[in-house]
Amino acid sequence: MLEVTDLGKDFGGLQAIDSVSFTLRKNTITGLIGPNGAGKTTLFNTIAGVYKPTRGSIAFNGEAIGGLSPHRIFHKGLVRTFQIPRPFPDMSVLENLMVVPARQYGERFWNNWFRRGRVRQQEQDIHDKARETLKFLNLERVTHEQAKNLSGGQQKLVEIGRALMADPQLILLDEPGAGVNPSLLAEIIDRIRELHEKGITFLLIEHNMDMVMNLCDPILVMANGRLLMEGNAETVRTDPRVLDAYLGGSPDE
Structure with missing residues (x-):
């Protein structure tokens, strides 16, 4: 459904995203994790049209969307939510x-x-x-x-509701669990699973590792603007490169 190839985004001399490539299969829940500053939100913004790619390409359902405006991407069925709800x-x-x-x-x-x-x-x-x-x-x-x-958790649900009103095929969820109490978090997870069963595809950024490990397959790991690895929960959990990235090691070591 989504194909990202050698994607790069520079801000002046800073490479926020460096040669990132991955594909999303239809009707999957894919997690995107990595330490703060890894480039996850910049990647989301570039896919959603907030930023124009410096290099590389983005294709959605076989159609090139890299550099299109956010509203044009939105109308194609690719919708995003925000870490801080914006009702x-x-x-x-x-x-x-x-x-x-x-x-x-x-x-x-x-x-x-x-x-x-x-x-x-x-x-x-x-x-x-x-x-x-x-x-x-x-x-x-x-x-x-x-x-x-509304509470923060309720506003996160409203964000999902607004995304659903657009009849999306793919939803980019930016930290749906951040700042949400456990009961509402369980509700958000249940709704994501139900929507997935109805055929909606998800790519989500999340720092709650329990949520990611139990909900997402596959999981993409970013560090220093690069895609470090891709795998299922068990592979990611035991990969030494992931531990190094989170504990301050170099992903190249």
């Missing part, structure tokens, strides 16, 4: 989901005059889909709550 704070949780779908008829003012029935029907369809998504995420009780009043 519209003064809008309700329901409204945060309803604003996501593209090409809404009501966004063009003349449709509200000449195609009122079509606008109303589409808005009702989006409303129903948002309510179903909130039910799936166990967020029904906060449907009409302002997003700024």
Whole structure:
């Protein structure tokens, strides 16, 4: 589904990503781990279109997307969430989901005059889909709550909900477990598994090793802007290069 080939991203003289190559198979949950500063978020941002690659290529479903704008990549079915949730704070949780779908008829003012029935029907369809998504995420009780009043874990679930409103094929999850209490973390993990069973593919950055080892296969390990290795949980857990990277050794040793 996703093919990254010899990808590089420079900021001045700094190589944040250096010749990274990997492929994601459809309907997998792939983990991306590595110490702070390894280049994981820069890799996410480059795949999602926030940054243009300095070198290399990115293909999604066989189509080159390297250098496309984030909204064009989004419309192709590749969606990302953020480590720090970014809801519209003064809008309700329901409204945060309803604003996501593209090409809404009501966004063009003349449709509200000449195609009122079509606008109303589409808005009702989006409303129903948002309510179903909130039910799936166990967020029904906060449907009409302002997003700024939610806990960190609830906001992470809203991030996932907004991603789902785009009918994604691949979701990039940026630290879905960060700052989340254990009960909500278990809920997030359950929802990811259920969505995976429904055919959605995931690539996630996460520092919670228990979550990664129990949820992800394969696991990609980055260090110093490079892809250090790829393997299953047992392979990654016992590889001396991974231990060196996390404990301060050089990945080249």
